[in-house]
Amino acid sequence: MTIERADIEKLAELARIELNDATITETTRSIADVLALVDQLQAANTEGVTPMAHPTDAVQRLRPDVVTETNQREAFQAIAPAVEEGLYLVPKVID
Amino acid sequence: MQWETVIGLEVHVQLATQSKIFSGASTAFGAEPNTQACAIDLAMPGTLPVPNEQAFRDAIMFGLAIDADIARTSMFERKNYFYPDLPKAYQTTQLEKPIVGRGHVDIELADGSKKSIRIHHAHLEEDAGKSLHEGSFEIHGHGMTGIDLNRAGTPLIEIVSEPDMRNAEEAVAFARKLHSIVTSLGICDGNMSQGSMRFDVNISVRPKGSDTFGTRTETKNLNSFKFMEDAIALEVERQIDLIEDGGKVIQETRLYNGDTKQARAMRSKEEANDYRYFPCPDLLPIVFEDDYIEQIRQSLPELPDARRDRFIEQYGLSRYDANSLSGDAAVAQFFQTAAAGSDAKLAANWIMGELSARLNAEDRVIQDSPVSADQLAGMIARLKDGTISSKMAKQVFDAMWNGEGDADGIIEARGLKQVSDSGAIEALVDDVIANSPQQVDNYRNADDAKRPKMLGYFVGQIMKASKGQANPQQVNDVLLEKLNALL
Incomplete structure (x- = not known):
């Protein structure tokens, strides 16, 4: 798989990451290198091998349905840029 | 030309757990904004999710109720998108291995005909928070949007149907049946006005007899059966008009406003949806043994179809009455309590007649009925033994509705005794x-x-x-x- 500059630009846009021209060139090259490595891995024969969902061979533990958290709004909102009437304020969003 | 409508539904069901799907914060409705949003819900750095077992039990119950395959191993993915009510910038959801696989929901239509609607799958995910950009909040004039994250992390199952419905009646019957199943299982409170069940409707039209699908639109977030029916009628008409005038349906997301009875396309995103799903590294595969699933199967409560058949058998109700009273778990419970203390047929008539008319008029659910099932039974008992006439019963009902106490007290206080001497x-x-x-x-x-x-x-x-x-x-x-x- 090859990756183009345009792909990186699109990914940056989707990830809301600002990249300048120089960084885009550099990032395109680095990611192309990673994909080249992946291409090597793809060459391995995986027929009959079930894909792993997670790199460790462990199973998720679950917790009982109990409320354990208390209200800490004041602490959380103390570090928020803008709050009002208990709400976090953000620039206006329109659907 | 004759047109055929094709409808598929995606239904979000809020699970009635005490705590959130990945954190120990409360899910109670109506709390002060952001008082139930903990560090995990806020995506604070260094936090890790721990899944709530009850959410899985609920999803498995649903899967068993619709005769679906239950995944012995399921996993979570991250669905990436930016929106202020989603602090992590991804929704933890299931894509590759959802907990509930293929199943079916059987519906019955007004003419008595039956149809089986296939379920593609149902998966577990977390709800987002709420954005308040309208109404009261705007008066502050700073033009900003307020975010309440109490709902963020509330467990949901998203149920995805196959495009098996052909008109609004089938879609509404399907939606009602789902409502009936999840409330009967006790996994959802079914309160639509509080958003406990939300419907996204995929609609397309095609020439009758065609076996390919037309381009579909998705009308999002309908939270009442009536809105759903109206929104479908409106969209079907729009698509047919558009095509007959030589236009083309564009695949888009639409919003229906129940107050104005109008719909509009959501602002089209410059980037097509590209959620860049990938397996969530914070969560390991979730594995259930057969025993565990079997135990849940054994503990399933009575489901709507079985309850309807029992109502016909046990109380001698007509199929129509039995369907009306067995669909909603709370209504069924109310009926059974009222019938036990009085007369089943009279109880059925009063619940489907006077009581439901009053509840509808005041936009209340039966759980909030001012007249309890026991009170109704008390009144029906006096009606049945001839103490009061049906005309007097209406007066007694009114008085009970207004909180004047039980039937016997009201009959006494108002001298409503019927003269039968x-x-x-x-x-x-x-x-x-x-x-x-x-x-x-x-x-x-x-x-x-x-x-x-x-x-x-x-x-x-x-x-x-x-x-x-x-x-x-x-x-x-x-x-x-x-x-x-x-x-």
């Missing part, structure tokens, strides 16, 4: 006959065919004399007997 009724009838010589003459001289109509005058006078308390059936019987004796 035959001596007293005979005396009333005799009085009225004696005081109405002209009407009695007319009655005697009338044709047989006309006489029944002439009884109204006498009955009216007698009821008036008894202040409405005489037993109407007895009055009729005694009056007819006495008048005919004069012929």
Whole structure:
């Protein structure tokens, strides 16, 4: 798989990451290198091998349905840029 | 041209757990903004999710109820997108290995016909927070949006149907059946006005007989059956008009406004949806043994279809009545309590008639009925033993609705007892006959065919004399007997 500059630009846009021209060139090259490595891995024969969902061979533990958290709004909102009437304020969003 | 509508649904069901799907914060509805949003829900750095077992039990119950495959191993993915009510910038959801696989939901339509709607899968995910950009919040004039993250992390199952529905009636029947199943299982409170169930409807049209699908649109976030029905009608009409005028349906997301009965396309995103799903590294695969699933199967409560059949069998209800009363778990419970203390058929009539009309008028659910099932049973018992007439029962019902207490107390306080004493009724009838010589003459001289109509005058006078308390059936019987004796 090859990756183009345009792909990186699109990914940056989707990830809301600002990249300048120089960084885009550099990032395109680095990611192309990673994909080249992946291409090597793809060459391995995986027929009959079930894909792993997670790199460790462990199973998720679950917790009982109990409320354990208390209200800490004041602490959380103390570090928020803008709050009002208990709400976090953000620039206006329109659907 | 004849058009055929094709409808598929995606339904979000909020699970009735105490705590969130990945954190120990409360899910209670209506709390002060952001008082139930903990560090995990806020995506604070360094936090890790720990899944709530009950959410899985609930999803498995649903899967078993719709005869679906349950995944022995399921996993979570991250669905990446930016929106302020989603602090992590991804929704933790299931894509590759959802907990519930293929199943089916069977519906019954008004004409008695049946149809099986296939379920593609159902998966677990977390809800987002709420953005407040309208109404009261805007008066502050700073033009910003307020975010309440109490809902963020509330467990949801998203149920995805196949495009098996062909009109609004089928879609609504399917939605109602799902509502009925999840409330019967007790995994969702079913409160649509609080957003506990939300429907996204995929709609397309095609020439009748065609076997390919037209381009579909998705109308999002419908939270009432009525809105759903209206939104489907509107969108089907829009698509047909568009195509017949030579236009083309564009695949888009639409929003329906139930107040204005209008829909509009959401601002089209410059980037097509590209959620860059990938397995969530914070969560390991979730594995359930057969025993665990089997145990849940054994503990499943009665499902709507079984309950309907039991209502027909046990209470002698018609299929129509049994369907109406068994669909909603809370209504079914109310009916059973009321029927146990009185008479099943009368209880059915009062619940489907007066009670549901009142609840609808005040936009309430039966759980909030001012008249309890026991109170209704108490009133029906007095109706059945002849203490009160059905007309009086309406008054008693009104009084109970207004919080004046139980039927017996109201009957006593208002002197609503029906006079069923035959001596007293005979005396009333005799009085009225004696005081109405002209009407009695007319009655005697009338044709047989006309006489029944002439009884109204006498009955009216007698009821008036008894202040409405005489037993109407007895009055009729005694009056007819006495008048005919004069012929």
